[in-house]
Amino acid sequence: MKAPEQVIKDVMEQVTRRNPNEPEFHQAVWEVLESLTPVIEKHPEFVEAGILERIVEPERQIVFRVPWVDDNGRVHVNRGFRVQFNSAIGPYKGGLRFHPSVNLGIIKFLGFEQTFKNSLTGLPIGGGKGGSDFDPKGKSEYEIMRFCQSFMTELYRYVGADVDVPAGDIGVGAREVGYMYGMYKKLTTLYHGVFTGKGISYGGSLGRREATGYGLLYFVEEMLKDYGESIKGKTAVISGSGNVAIYAAEKAQQLGALVVAMSDSNGYIYDPDGIKLDTIKQIKEVERKRIKEYRNYHPSAQYHEGSKGIWTVKCDLALPCATQNEIDEESAKILVANGVMAVGEGANMPSTPEAIKVFQDNKVLFTPAKASNAGGVATSALEMTQNSMRLSWTFEEVDAKLKDIMVRIYRQTSKVAKDYGFEGDLVRGANIAGFLKVADAMMAQGIV
Numbered sequence: 001m002k003a004p005e006q007v008i009k010d011v012m013e014q015v016t017r018r019n020p021n022e023p024e025f026h027q028a029v030w031e032v033l034e035s036l037t038p039v040i041e042k043h044p045e046f047v048e049a050g051i052l053e054r055i056v057e058p059e060r061q062i063v064f065r066v067p068w069v070d071d072n073g074r075v076h077v078n079r080g081f082r083v084q085f086n087s088a089i090g091p092y093k094g095g096l097r098f099h100p101s102v103n104l105g106i107i108k109f110l111g112f113e114q115t116f117k118n119s120l121t122g123l124p125i126g127g128g129k130g131g132s133d134f135d136p137k138g139k140s141e142y143e144i145m146r147f148c149q150s151f152m153t154e155l156y157r158y159v160g161a162d163v164d165v166p167a168g169d170i171g172v173g174a175r176e177v178g179y180m181y182g183m184y185k186k187l188t189t190l191y192h193g194v195f196t197g198k199g200i201s202y203g204g205s206l207g208r209r210e211a212t213g214y215g216l217l218y219f220v221e222e223m224l225k226d227y228g229e230s231i232k233g234k235t236a237v238i239s240g241s242g243n244v245a246i247y248a249a250e251k252a253q254q255l256g257a258l259v260v261a262m263s264d265s266n267g268y269i270y271d272p273d274g275i276k277l278d279t280i281k282q283i284k285e286v287e288r289k290r291i292k293e294y295r296n297y298h299p300s301a302q303y304h305e306g307s308k309g310i311w312t313v314k315c316d317l318a319l320p321c322a323t324q325n326e327i328d329e330e331s332a333k334i335l336v337a338n339g340v341m342a343v344g345e346g347a348n349m350p351s352t353p354e355a356i357k358v359f360q361d362n363k364v365l366f367t368p369a370k371a372s373n374a375g376g377v378a379t380s381a382l383e384m385t386q387n388s389m390r391l392s393w394t395f396e397e398v399d400a401k402l403k404d405i406m407v408r409i410y411r412q413t414s415k416v417a418k419d420y421g422f423e424g425d426l427v428r429g430a431n432i433a434g435f436l437k438v439a440d441a442m443m444a445q446g447i448v
C-alpha cells in the first residue's frame, strides 16, 4: 500500500488537473487533505474505499442562465450555480452568494468547506453552496427582486426541505431570501422550510441573524478560557460590516471587548473610543451605504481607503469577517508584530495558508473558520427543526442552544487535535473531526 503522504499527493494532483483555474478550491482541498495524514495511517480502509477521491468530487454541479431586465428595460444575463457537494450525513445545506467575483471554483471551495463545517455541528446536514456573479450593489429594490425571482425559476427544481436547503451568504440576506422563497412557493405551491435565514413572520428563526457572529465569539471565549484568558478588556479589530461582522462586534462588546475598527470593501474606520454599532447598523442595514459615512456621525473617527489596512491596527483579537484570503502573510506578520493574541475566523477561509503558518509559528491562538463560524449553519439547522415541528423557539432558547453547540465544537476540535498528537492545533482538529463523521457515513452507505 502507498504511504499516506503519497495517497494525499496523488489525490491532490488529480484535483488540480481535473479542476483547472480554481485556486480557491485547490487551497481549501489542500488544507483539509494535508491534515489527514494520521487519519489515513490509522484507517487504510478509507483508502481502499476511495473515500478521498470521492469526498473531493461534488455529487452534483448545477450551472444555469439567469436573465433579468433592469429598470431601464435593458436585458442582463448572469450565471447561477448550485454545487451539491456531499449528502452523506443529511440534505445539502449551505448559503447562496451574490457577488461579481463568484465562479464555479469559489462555490466549490465553499461547498467543500461546508461539508466539514456541517459535520462539526453534530447536526444532520450535508454540504452545498451556490450563488451568482450578480452584483447587488447599486441595484434598485425591483431589480433585486426580479433577479432573485429569475434565479429561483431555475433553482427551484433542485432544492427542497429534505433535498437541499439554501440560505444567505455575501450579498444575500433576509430581503433576498424572502424574494427567492416567495418565487419558490409560487412555483411549487409548497410552504415548507426550503430556505433558512427567512424573515420571522414566515418561518424564520429568532437568533439566526445573530448566529454566525455570536457563535464566533462564543467559540473564541471558550478557547481563551483554556488559556486562562477572556474577551473582557481586549481590543478587537473586525473586518467587514455585513451580517457576520456586525453581530460579531455586538457580542464582542457584550463580552467586554473594545472594538476599534471595522471595514467594507472600500476602506476601514478606526475609532479608538470604540465603534458605535448603532451607527454601523444604520449605515449598513438600513441605508445600505458605504462605511466611510461613519465619519459624518462621528467626526473624531478616522477613515482609511483600502480594506487591507485594517490589519495594521493594533489589537489583541483579530476577527476577519469579510471574505476569503483577506489576511495574507504580510498582514499576518504585522498583526504578530503588534502583539495579536488570537485570530478568530468568521469569514470562510479568510487567512491564506502562509498567514496561518505565521500565526501558528508565533503561538497566536487561531480558530479555523469551519469550526468557529459554524454557528450560522447550526442555527439554520435549528430553523429547519422548528419548521418541521411547526413551532418557534424564543431568542433565548435558540441562543442557549447555539452557545452549547459552539462550546461543544470547540471541545471536540481541541480534543481530536490532542488525541492525534497535535495539541492546540485547531486547524487539524477541525479537519480531522469534520472528516471522520462524513467518512464513516460514506463507508456505511457503500460506493455511491
Ligand code: NDP
Pocket (backbone or CB within 6 Å): 168, 169, 170, 171, 172, 212, 239, 240, 241, 242, 243, 244, 245, 263, 264, 265, 266, 307, 321, 322, 323, 324, 326, 346, 347, 348, 373, 374, 376, 377
Ligand atoms: P455580507 O454580504 O453581509 O457582508 C460582507 C462584508 O464583507 C461586507 O462588509 C463587504 O463589503 C465585505 N466584503 C465582501 N467582499 C469583500 C472583499 N473582496 N474585500 C473586502 N471586503 C469585502 O456577508 P456575510 O457577513 O454574510 O459574510 C461574510 C463572510 O462570512 C463570508 O466569507 C461568508 O461566506 C462567511 N459566512 C457567513 C455566514 C452567514 O451566516 N452569513 C455563515 C458562515 C460564514 P462591501 O459591502 O463593500 O462588499
